[in-house]
Amino acid sequence: MKVPQIVIFLSIVLGIYTLVNLFIYFQTRPVFNLPTLGVWLRLIFLLFVLSYPFGRILEMLVGGHIPTLFVRLGSTWLAFMLYLTLLFSVFLLLALLLNSILKIDIKGSIGLNRLAVGVIYMITLTIVLVGYVNAINPKISQIDIATCKPLPNGELKIVMASDIHLGTIIGKNDLAKLVDRVNKENPDMVLFVGDIFDEDIAPVVNGQMGELFEGIKTKHGTFAVTGNHEFFSNHQAKIEYLNKHGVTVLSDTVVSVAGINIVGRYDRQSSYIFGRARKSLPELLENIDSTKFLVVMDHQPFNLNEAVEAGADLLLSGHTHHGQLWPFNYITQAIYEVSTGFKKKNNTYIYVSPGYGTWGPRVRLGNRPEIAVISVKHKE
Numbered sequence: 132m133k134v135p136q137i138v139i140f141l142s143i144v145l146g147i148y149t150l151v152n153l154f155i156y157f158q159t160r161p162v163f164n165l166p167t168l169g170v171w172l173r174l175i176f177l178l179f180v181l182s183y184p185f186g187r188i189l190e191m192l193v194g195g196h197i198p199t200l201f202v203r204l205g206s207t208w209l210a211f212m213l214y215l216t217l218l219f220s221v222f223l224l225l226a227l228l229l230n231s232i233l234k235i236d237i238k239g240s241i242g243l244n245r246l247a248v249g250v251i252y253m254i255t256l257t258i259v260l261v262g263y264v265n266a267i268n269p270k271i272s273q274i275d276i277a278t279c280k281p282l283p284n285g286e287l288k289i290v291m292a293s294d295i296h297l298g299t300i301i302g303k304n305d306l307a308k309l310v311d312r313v314n315k316e317n318p319d320m321v322l323f324v325g326d327i328f329d330e331d332i333a334p335v336v337n338g339q340m341g342e343l344f345e346g347i348k349t350k351h352g353t354f355a356v357t358g359n360h361e362f363f364s365n366h367q368a369k370i371e372y373l374n375k376h377g378v379t380v381l382s383d384t385v386v387s388v389a390g391i392n393i394v395g396r397y398d399r400q401s402s403y404i405f406g407r408a409r410k411s412l413p414e415l416l417e418n419i420d421s422t423k424f425l426v427v428m429d430h431q432p433f434n435l436n437e438a439v440e441a442g443a444d445l446l447l448s449g450h451t452h453h454g455q456l457w458p459f460n461y462i463t464q465a466i467y468e469v470s471t472g473f474k475k476k477n478n479t480y481i482y483v484s485p486g487y488g489t490w491g492p493r494v495r496l497g498n499r500p501e502i503a504v505i506s507v508k509h510k511e
Contacts, residue, residue: 293449325358
């Protein structure tokens with residue numbers, strides 16, 4: 132993004148962030164008005180509200196464990212913000228209906244109001260805890276497809292992961308678990324389909340996470356493409372870091388491995404950085420052998436027909452997180468032809484992963500994080 136775009140974007144985000152927290156604050160006032168306890172509750176509320184922006188600023192300036200603590204606290208508050216807003220909105224609607232139909236004035240009773248606030252916060256806490264447990268327990272998704280094209284030994288096992296978001300929230304232990312589970316699948320190849328990094332590369336480098344990538348065991352290699360988050364800052368350093376640690380990053384390039392063609396596309400976000408559009412699939416496929424099985428990695432699942440028309444056998448994407456937090460999945464379903472899961476169009480298999488990690492809060496609701504295991508069988 133250019134500087135004016137960044138300023139406008141941040142202004143909008145901070146404006147929404149402020150308005151939402153003001154709404155939550157005013158709905159929580161019956162509890163904040165309690166003598167003595169209310170003062171402490173207001174201070175705790177303020178701590179949560181300021182943690183994320185303060186932690187991010189501090190992280191850029193000095194780094195270290197203290198900013199990490201604030202970022203983690205603040206990112207969790209983002210999930211609280213969503214569900215507190217939804218629940219308070221439902222409460223206001225119910226209070227209005229009860230007052231107009233049954234003449235029960237909940238808002239006019241300080242006791243009932245405080246009870247309602249307490250219940251709403253307890254429900255929200257339960258929702259966030261459930262979402263956290265879900266987020267730290269990714270599943271293995273098994274996908275079976277068939278092709279008439281030749282395969283090494285008649286079959287191919289691909290392990291795919293997208294949207295790991297390594298950084299402050301998703302750290303070394305999470306990556307170690309990912310590598311362990313990948314290796315247990317004994318894959319022919321491993322494909323990372325973008326957003327391997329969250330934002331800044333520093334937490335990954337300082338945490339020496341690259342050494343874990345070197346521990347991935349495959350027959351034919353580990354490959355990756357960039358996602359939009361790779362382009363948020365210093366994309367070239369991220370690409371070089373992965374290449375250095377055994378992950379071959381395909382940046383609008385094609386490789387042929389074990390008789391398989393793999394196309395790795397720059398993320399769409401790259402056009403803002405480079406000032407030009409990325410290469411089209413016809414350009415990338417101009418000189419390849421079309422009799423070989425063709426895998427296309429493209430982080431954002433837009434314009435799926437491009438891969439279909441180009442003759443891709445398998446298109447792999449991520450990016451959507453399938454909304455990550457309910458009810459955002461309805462938004463991603465409206466935006467993308469495939470928000471998550473499997474679809475076949477003509478002779479092209481399409482798989483969009485909801486991702487392994489999370490952006491913002493370490494919380495997932497309405498979907499499971501995953502590692503996808505794609506088994507390709509040869510058929511006559």
